[in-house]
Each structure stands twice: as C-alpha cells, then as structure tokens.
Amino acid sequence: MIALERRPTPSRVWAWASPLVAVGLTLVAGGIMFAFLGTDPLEAMRTIFWDPVFGEFAFYFRGQLLVKAGPLILIAVGLALGFRAGIWNIGAEGQYIVGALCGAAAGLAFYPAETRLIFPLMVVCGALGGFAWAMIPALLRIRFGTNEILVSLMLVYVAQNILASAAVSWLRNPDATGFPGSRNLSRWEASANPELIAGTGAHWGVVAALIAVVFAHILLTRHLMGFQIKLTGAAPRAAAFAGVRPARLVVFCMGLAGVLAGMAGLFEVTGPAGQISIDFASGYGFTAIIVAFLGRLNPVGILLAGLLMALTYVGGDAAATNLGLPASAISAFQGMLLFFLLAVDVMTNFRLRVKRRDRRAPAPSPVVEAAE
Amino acid sequence: MTALLTIEGLTKAYPGVVANSDVSMQVAEGGVHALLGENGAGKSTLVKAIYGLVRPDAGRMTLGGRSYAPSEPREARAAGVAMVFQHFSLFEALSVAENVGLGMENPPPLRDLARRISEVSRTYGLPLDPGRRVGDLSAGERQRVEIVRCLLQDPRLLIMDEPTSVLTPQEVDTLFSTLRKLSAEGTAILYISHKLEEIRALCDAATILRGGKVVGECDPRTTSAAELAERMVGMTLTQPKGRGPEPDGVLLRVTGLSLPPASQFGTPLRDIGFVLRAGEVLGIGGVAGNGQDELLGALSGERPSAKGTVMLGGTDLSRAGPTLRRQAGLLTAPEERLGHAAAPDMSLTENAAMTGAARKGMLRRGFLDWGRAKLFAQDVIDAFDVRTPGPHVAARALSGGNLQKFVIGREVLQDPKVLVVNQPTWGVDAAAAAAIRQALLDLAAQGAGVIVISQDLEELLQISDRFAALNEGRLGAPVPAQDLTVERIGLMLGGAHDMEVAHV
Numbered sequence: 001m002i003a004l005e006r007r008p009t010p011s012r013v014w015a016w017a018s019p020l021v022a023v024g025l026t027l028v029a030g031g032i033m034f035a036f037l038g039t040d041p042l043e044a045m046r047t048i049f050w051d052p053v054f055g056e057f058a059f060y061f062r063g064q065l066l067v068k069a070g071p072l073i074l075i076a077v078g079l080a081l082g083f084r085a086g087i088w089n090i091g092a093e094g095q096y097i098v099g100a101l102c103g104a105a106a107g108l109a110f111y112p113a114e115t116r117l118i119f120p121l122m123v124v125c126g127a128l129g130g131f132a133w134a135m136i137p138a139l140l141r142i143r144f145g146t147n148e149i150l151v152s153l154m155l156v157y158v159a160q161n162i163l164a165s166a167a168v169s170w171l172r173n174p175d176a177t178g179f180p181g182s183r184n185l186s187r188w189e190a191s192a193n194p195e196l197i198a199g200t201g202a203h204w205g206v207v208a209a210l211i212a213v214v215f216a217h218i219l220l221t222r223h224l225m226g227f228q229i230k231l232t233g234a235a236p237r238a239a240a241f242a243g244v245r246p247a248r249l250v251v252f253c254m255g256l257a258g259v260l261a262g263m264a265g266l267f268e269v270t271g272p273a274g275q276i277s278i279d280f281a282s283g284y285g286f287t288a289i290i291v292a293f294l295g296r297l298n299p300v301g302i303l304l305a306g307l308l309m310a311l312t313y314v315g316g317d318a319a320a321t322n323l324g325l326p327a328s329a330i331s332a333f334q335g336m337l338l339f340f341l342l343a344v345d346v347m348t349n350f351r352l353r354v355k356r357r358d359r360r361a362p363a364p365s366p367v368v369e370a371a372e
Numbered sequence: 373m374t375a376l377l378t379i380e381g382l383t384k385a386y387p388g389v390v391a392n393s394d395v396s397m398q399v400a401e402g403g404v405h406a407l408l409g410e411n412g413a414g415k416s417t418l419v420k421a422i423y424g425l426v427r428p429d430a431g432r433m434t435l436g437g438r439s440y441a442p443s444e445p446r447e448a449r450a451a452g453v454a455m456v457f458q459h460f461s462l463f464e465a466l467s468v469a470e471n472v473g474l475g476m477e478n479p480p481p482l483r484d485l486a487r488r489i490s491e492v493s494r495t496y497g498l499p500l501d502p503g504r505r506v507g508d509l510s511a512g513e514r515q516r517v518e519i520v521r522c523l524l525q526d527p528r529l530l531i532m533d534e535p536t537s538v539l540t541p542q543e544v545d546t547l548f549s550t551l552r553k554l555s556a557e558g559t560a561i562l563y564i565s566h567k568l569e570e571i572r573a574l575c576d577a578a579t580i581l582r583g584g585k586v587v588g589e590c591d592p593r594t595t596s597a598a599e600l601a602e603r604m605v606g607m608t609l610t611q612p613k614g615r616g617p618e619p620d621g622v623l624l625r626v627t628g629l630s631l632p633p634a635s636q637f638g639t640p641l642r643d644i645g646f647v648l649r650a651g652e653v654l655g656i657g658g659v660a661g662n663g664q665d666e667l668l669g670a671l672s673g674e675r676p677s678a679k680g681t682v683m684l685g686g687t688d689l690s691r692a693g694p695t696l697r698r699q700a701g702l703l704t705a706p707e708e709r710l711g712h713a714a715a716p717d718m719s720l721t722e723n724a725a726m727t728g729a730a731r732k733g734m735l736r737r738g739f740l741d742w743g744r745a746k747l748f749a750q751d752v753i754d755a756f757d758v759r760t761p762g763p764h765v766a767a768r769a770l771s772g773g774n775l776q777k778f779v780i781g782r783e784v785l786q787d788p789k790v791l792v793v794n795q796p797t798w799g800v801d802a803a804a805a806a807a808i809r810q811a812l813l814d815l816a817a818q819g820a821g822v823i824v825i826s827q828d829l830e831e832l833l834q835i836s837d838r839f840a841a842l843n844e845g846r847l848g849a850p851v852p853a854q855d856l857t858v859e860r861i862g863l864m865l866g867g868a869h870d871m872e873v874a875h876v
Contacts, residue, residue: 008766008768008769009765009766009768009769010717010766222739222740222742223738223739223740224729224735224738224739224740225738227722227725227740230718230722231715231718231722231726234715234716234717234718235711235712235714235715235716235717235718237708237711237712238711238712238713238714238715238726239715240674240694241672241674241694241704241706241712241713241726241727242694242695242726242727243673243693243694243695243696243698245693
C-alpha cells in the first residue's frame with residue numbers, strides 16, 4: 001500500500017522540481033492525447049515547443065512570445081500576491097478589460113492632439129480603472145463578508161458587456177465604417193505602445209512586467225507587507241495575532257492586482273490589439289491564474305511560467321494551423337499543465353511511503369485518528 | 373460488586389516525564405468511577421492505555437477476569453471498551469447515521485443503522501435524529517452522536533474524557549441521566565474530570581491521580597469538594613514563597629471589560645476588572661472554556677474592547693491592535709502554539725519576526741532586516757534551550773515543548789512591560805515547564821508584570837503572587853496567594869463556582 005506521509009519541513013528540492021516534473025508529465029499525457037487525435041506526438045511537441053523559438057519562422061514567432069508573455073506575467077504577479085494571502089481574485093480578466101477601456105477612453109478624449117503626455121495619462125487611467133474594478137469585490141468582502149471569488153468572477157461578465165457596448169457605441173470610431181471598434185490607438189502616435197526593440201515584440205507592457213517581477217520579489221522577500229501576505233496565507237490566526245489587519249491586506253492585494261491587470265489591458269489595447277473591439281478580451285486574465293500557480297506564486301517563477309505559457313499559446317496556434325489540431329486540444333493541453341502541477345505539488349509537503357499491507361491492521365477508524 | 377477492570381502497577385514514561393507511575397486501581401461492574409486529577413496528572417495516559425492507544429512500559433490489566441492488553445483501539449473495542457473523546461471526530465457534511473457508520477467495524481445498511489440509532493437514542497434519553505447533518509448540531513448533540521456510536525457496540529466499560537466541558541447545563545443534566553441509566557444496566561463508566569461537584573453528583577468511586585501516581589481512593593458521595601480538591605492538589609503546594617521585589621506601581625489596569633463571544637461556542641467576557649502591578653505575577657485559574665482564550669484575545673489586541681477598559685500605564689490601549697500594544701510593551705503568548713502563536717510552515721526566523729519585528733529593531737521604513745530576525749531567533753533558541761538544528765527549521769518540526777519554549781522566549785526576550793501567557797506549560801515536559809516558569813518569575817523580578825492564565829492549579833500556586841478564578845467569563849476578585857488555603861482554592865475553582873456551571 002502506498003501512503004502519503006507529511007514531511008516535517010517542506011522539501012526545497014521538490015519545491016523547485018515539481019514544476020519540471022509537471023511539465024514532463026504534461027508532455028507525456030499531452031502526447032498521448034495528440035496521438036489519439038491522429039497527430040504524431042513528437043511532431044506536435046516540436047511544433048509547439050521547438051519551432052516557435054528555433055524553427056524556420058522563428059523570426060515571427062519570437063516576437064509573439066513576449067507579446068503574449070508580457071500581459072500574462074504582469075497580471076499573474078498581481079494575482080499571486082493575493083493568492084499567497086488567501087485572497088482569491090479570479091476576475092483579473094474583468095480588471096484587464098476595464099483598465100483598457102478607461103485608458104483608451106482617457107486617451108481618446110484628447111484625440112487628435114499630439115503630446116507625449118497622453119500615453120502616460122492613459123497608463124495611469126488604465127491602472128485606476130483596473131484598481132476600481134478590483135475594489136468592488138474587495139470592499140464587498142471587507143464590508144459584507146461576500147466571497148471575492150464569486151464577485152470578481154461575475155464582474156468579468158459585466159466588464160465584457162461594457163466592452164461590447166463601448167465597441168459598438170460610445171467608443172466607436174465615428175470616422176469608420178464596417179466592423180465596429182474604437183479608433184486605432186496603435187496608429188495614433190500620442191497613444192501608441194510600439195515595439196521598443198524591433199523583432200523582439202517587447203513593448204512597454206513587457207517592461208512593466210519585468211519591473212513588476214522585481215518589485216514583487218523585493219516586496220515578498222524583504223518588506224513587511226510581503227511578510228504579512230505570506231503569514232496570512234500560511235496561518236490566518238497567527239497573522240491576526242501578529243497584528244496583520246486583514247482589511248488592509250485585501251485592499252492592497254486586490255488593488256495591486258487590479259492596477260497591474262488594468263495596465264496590462266491598456267498596454268494591449270494601445271499595442272498588439274490596437275483598438276477596443278468586441279473580441280478584445282482574449283482570456284489573459286484567466287490564463288494568468290494558471291501562470292501564477294505554474295510559477296509557484298513566486299515572481300521569478302511566474303516570469304518563467306509566463307514565457308512557457310506564451311510558448312504553448314504561440315506553438316499551439318502554429319500546431320492548430322499547421323497540423324490541424326483543434327483549438328480545444330490546445331486548451332486541454334494547457335489545462336493538463338495546471339492539473340499536473342497541482343498534483344505534483346503535493347510532494348513538497350508530503351512524501352510517498354510504500355507500506356507493507358498488514359492484514360491485521362486495516363485503516364484506523366476516524367475515532368482513533370482523532371485521539372492520536 | 374465485582375471488579376470489571378483491574379489495573380496493577382501500570383507505568384508509562386515519556387522522555388523527561390513519567391506520566392503514570394505504578395498505578396493500580398479497580399473499576400467495579402456497573403460502577404461510575406471517577407478519575408480525578410489536575411492537568412498533567414496522568415489521567416489521559418492512563419485511559420489511553422486502557423483504550424489501547426498507548427502501550428504501557430510495565431504493569432498488567434485484567435478485564436472481566438481475563439488478562440487484557442490491547443495493542444490498538446480495535447482490540448479494546450472488541451473486548452467491550454468504548455471511549456468518548458473530549459474532541460469529537462465527526463464529519464460535519466455527513467448525516468448522523470453516516471457518521472456513526474463510519475466509526476463502526478462492520479456497519480449495517482444505512483436504513484437499519486438509522487433505526488438502531490433511533491432505538492438507542494430513545495432508550496437512553498439521548499434525543500437524536502439520524503438523518504440530520506452533523507454540521508447543524510450543537511456541541512451537546514454532537515457528543516450524543518459519539519455516545520450513541522459507543523453504545524451501539526454494547527460496551528462493558530465506557531470511558532468519558534472531560535465530557536461536560538462543551539455542554540450547556542441542560543445538556544449536562546441529560547448526559548448524567550443517560551450515564552446513570554447505563555450504570556444501572558450494568559455498564560461500568562470511567563469518568564474523567566476535574567469538576568468536583570459533577571463527580572460528587574455522579575460517581576460512586578474515585579481514584580485521585582497526582583503527578584502520575586495514585587494518591588488516594590475515596591467515595592466522592594461522602595467526601596466534600598474541598599477535601600477532594602485538597603487531595604487532588606496536595607498539601608505541599610500551598611507554601612507561600614518569598615522572592616522578588618515587593619509589587620509596587622500599577623502597570624496594567626483593566627476595568628469593565630466585556631466582550632460578546634467570538635464564535636458559536638465561545639464564552640463572553642463579563643465585566644472583567646483587575647490591576648497588575650510591576651514585579652507581580654497574577655495567576656488566573658479556571659476550567660477550560662470559561663473565557664481564557666477570549667481574555668487573552670482582549671489583552672493581545674486581537675479583539676478590541678470599549679474605550680477605557682484596557683489601560684497600560686496612562687495609555688488607553690482598548691482600541692489598539694496587536695502591533696500598537698506590542699510597541700507600548702504589552703506582550704502576549706496564546707495557548708495554541710501551532711497556528712496561533714506560531715505559523716507552522718514558517719521558519720523560526722520568520723516566526724521570530726512575527727511578533728518581534730518592532731521591538732527588536734528589525735524594521736527600517738517597512739523593510740525587514742532578516743539578519744536581525746535570524747539573530748533574534750538564535751538568541752531565543754540559545755537562551756531557552758530550544759532543541760532544534762537552527763532558526764531555518766519550520767515551526768511544525770519542533771516538539772510541543774520546544775516550540776512552547778520558543779514562543780514564550782520570543783516574548784520574554786523582548787523585554788515586555790506586561791506579559792500575558794495562556795497555558796504556558798500545557799503539554800510540555802517537566803524540565804521545560806520548570807524552565808518556562810523560572811523565566812516568567814525572573815521577568816517579574818526584573819520589574820515586569822506577568823499574567824499567567826492556566827488550568828494547572830499547581831503551576832499557578834507555584835508562581836503567582838495573587839490568584840483569581842475565571843468562571844463563565846467572569847473574573848473573581850484576586851486573592852493574595854499566601855492567604856490561600858487549599859479549601860479556598862477548592863471553592864474558587866472546583867467548588868462553589870462549578871455549581872453554577874454544572875447545575876447538578
């Protein structure tokens with residue numbers, strides 16, 4: 001019989017090895033799934049993981065990598081701080097949308113002025129928009145004890161509807177005909193968020209993501225606020241005893257996540273997406289949750305996880321086009337990654353032990369366990 | 373009456389402490405036998421040996437004339453021994469019948485089981501609906517589930533560990549009539565408690581344990597509560613001690629402190645008032661669940677109270693949180709080590725920073741100096757002889773006694789003006805307990821005020837200058853410890869006050 005036995009101290013080796021093992025298991029299980037779909041697993045893996053970086057069309061894909069990884073990392077860093085403290089903001093997608101809308105609206109109010117101040121103003125407004133959207137679940141939780149998981153998730157759907165109305169009515173480009181959407185922000189110099197180094201895909205959002213990683217890393221390892229975040233997640237009662245004020249922590253974590261998600265939305269709408277349109281929201285806010293956990297809620301880990309996830313996105317797209325794999329198979333493949341990560345994560349705090357089956361001593365009843 | 377269970381010369385030692393030393397006793401068939409003793413007297417170890425959870429080092433037991441040495445609870449149950457624990461082990465999301473079934477070796481189909489539960493609960497006057505979800509039940513009803521689970525095995529001996537600590541007076545009445553009925557039908561009951569009046573009302577024999585040894589047997593029906601208390605505590609403990617400077621200036625003044633219960637099973641604090649002087653140890657005694665946790669929470673700042681209720685020197689700290697109180701010099705150490713006083717999964721360094729950050733200069737403009745935190749953790753480890761490989765170790769890897777030394781040491785070494793500790797030596801071996809008590813006395817000798825909340829009467833008498841009893845959230849007037857007679861303690865703790873609790 002195999003039993004799980006609690007480790008006295010969490011294993012450092014497994015803390016770092018579990019993401020690697022999880023990736024390995026995902027490759028195996030994903031390969032089996034692709035084989036069942038009639039695709040050569042090795043071919044699929046090569047298309048997803050190798051070609052985008054080293055293949056024939058890598059010059060195109062490499063740029064896409066940072067374009068995808070930037071917002072994922074930016075959002076995931078904010079979410080991870082909350083997750084560390086047991087604050088489950090899963091509505092980053094909504095904060096991302098509202099941030100993009102607020103920032104775009106603030107910029108478009110000055111159209112067609114040409115001044116360098118417009119873009120920074122839009123970034124600030126994007127951050128504030130995300131912050132405000134995140135404050136709704138935060139304040140409801142503090143004041144009324146509502147569940148922030150539900151409220152933040154529901155607000156995603158509200159945001160999506162606001163996005164749709166913006167695209168077709170109040171932010172719609174008055175000079176354009178055809179498919180409804182706002183003016184193109186990436187082609188208006190005052191609001192454009194261009195590629196900073198040609199061919200890399202790095203725009204201001206990528207810079208912001210890197211800053212966020214460094215900032216969050218210092219916060220968590222050196223600052224009292226970061227310590228309080230970790231303490232609250234590890235032992236809420238001990239945190240209260242230590243003097244952590246839960247309400248302040250909720251506002252900080254939700255607020256920061258909202259700010260970062262809102263900025264991610266703004267950088268996206270002014271750069272790669274270019275305009276507010278009905279299909280602007282592409283699920284970064286949800287995928288970032290996977291990235292946060294894949295990165296073990298650790299800012300540096302999130303940086304790597306974001307790149308890996310971007311690779312599965314870019315490579316997955318390529319696989320869908322070149323190999324005819326259905327898009328849902330790619331989603332399932334990404335889901336496997338999270339599943340295996342969480343499963344393997346058990347090894348950090350537990351170890352496997354093979355016990356000889358003793359026929360005279362079956363599993364103890366709950367009565368006995370409680371007494372020991 | 374003939375003896376059902378006989379214990380001869382049972383001995384069980386743990387590293388550093390002998391829990392049971394040469395214990396011999398007999399439980400009569402159909403008798404209600406009390407096992408009486410302070411915390412740490414060895415009651416739990418003894419009943420765990422009877423229930424097969426602990427294997428004694430020496431001694432022998434017989435049950436119904438046959439040699440009896442259970443190596444696991446299953447064997448004990450098969451021999452007809454059942455036990456209701458102080459802490460319930462029930463699944464809240466499941467129904468009563470499902471919970472009962474889970475605890476059985478070969479549960480019958482659920483419908484039959486539900487019928488049998490109804491039968492048993494009717495027969496013994498334990499109203500219980502087998503279909504209800506355990507999560508919706510009161511503490512008393514949950515206990516009934518545990519009792520019914522035991523009764524379905526037709527036990528010859530039923531062990532009850534502190535059964536009334538979570539019950540309302542009405543529920544206690546119901547429980548007692550059930551136990552009397554069982555006893556009349558021939559089931560022996562071993563009843564563990566330190567509530568003296570309960571024992572006098574219910575039991576027909578009593579074995580008194582102190583320090584792991586049997587110090588007396590008596591018939592509680594004809595022995596006074598004061599006499600029981602005296603034998604439970606022993607005579608040697610009442611010597612007043614001369615030590616330290618005379619208590620002088622008032623450090624902490626608590627007046628009219630009232631708080632509603634924090635949770636469903638919490639105790640409210642009712643108009644608590646006392647003063648604590650510099651150089652003084654104030655002992656607060658009481659039976660578990662009479663407001664100890666709540667009082668600590670009100671003093672630590674986890675639960676703010678009305679203005680003017682908690683005054684340190686001239687400062688009103690009633691509305692201040694834990695951090696402000698620490699900065700002002702009011703430090704606390706809660707009872708629950710893992711999860712309250714310390715974060716189990718965090719290192720000792722992090723746990724040292726948890727309460728020590730402000731007073732030990734680990735904070736600079738909001739940034740933590742982990743070097744200093746590590747030094748402080750190492751200081752605590754050295755000064756309090758905490759046995760651990762180093763400050764990087766997770767708190768949960770430490771034994772209870774070592775973690776307790778760390779948690780107390782962390783506060784003592786912060787040079788508090790006032791230190792409040794709850795159950796400072798609970799579950800700690802004798803050597804560690806002595807070290808902790810000495811540290812508290814030394815702290816008082818240096819001019820700090822110390823409040824020790826404890827259920828260990830012996831401990832309180834050893835170290836307190838004044839003593840007060842906490843009962844149902846009310847604090848009695850503190851009495852100088854040298855004026856205390858054993859009889860008076862009996863009345864304060866187990867006697868007169870307990871009458872209000874138990875209504876027996």
